[in-house]
Amino acid sequence: MPDAGLVFPEERPQGGRLTVSQVNRLVKNLLDDSFSVLAVEGELSNYVHHSSGHRYFTLKDQSSQLRCVMFRWAAEKLDFRPMDGAKLLAVGNLTVYEAAGQYQLNV
Numbered sequence: 001m002p003d004a005g006l007v008f009p010e011e012r013p014q015g016g017r018l019t020v021s022q023v024n025r026l027v028k029n030l031l032d033d034s035f036s037v038l039a040v041e042g043e044l045s046n047y048v049h050h051s052s053g054h055r056y057f058t059l060k061d062q063s064s065q066l067r068c069v070m071f072r073w074a075a076e077k078l079d080f081r082p083m084d085g086a087k088l089l090a091v092g093n094l095t096v097y098e099a100a101g102q103y104q105l106n107v
Contacts, residue, residue, distance in 0.1 A: 039091045041090075057082065
């Protein structure tokens with residue numbers, strides 16, 4: 001299989017095999033380097049206000065959904081109470097939660 005150029009030589013172990021952590025780190029680096037701040041419009045669903053103060057939710061439209069996280073320091077600035085079903089515009093950057101291998105919008 002030809003080298004797609006996504007695995008940087010300094011991150012490629014001998015034998016060409018990658019660990020799950022290495023793959024997730026590569027994807028995180030690609031997302032971090034490829035996208036600046038995004039404004040994403042959608043319907044709020046699965047809203048959770050965690051005891052840590054962080055907020056977790058999903059933005060969805062007719063055919064897709066996007067996981068989102070809002071850390072406590074940002075959530076403290078909210079001037080409204082988020083509720084499932086609300087239409088909103090979330091501004092943030094795409095990132096990867098490496099431990100789970102899931103990408104999300106960091107609002």
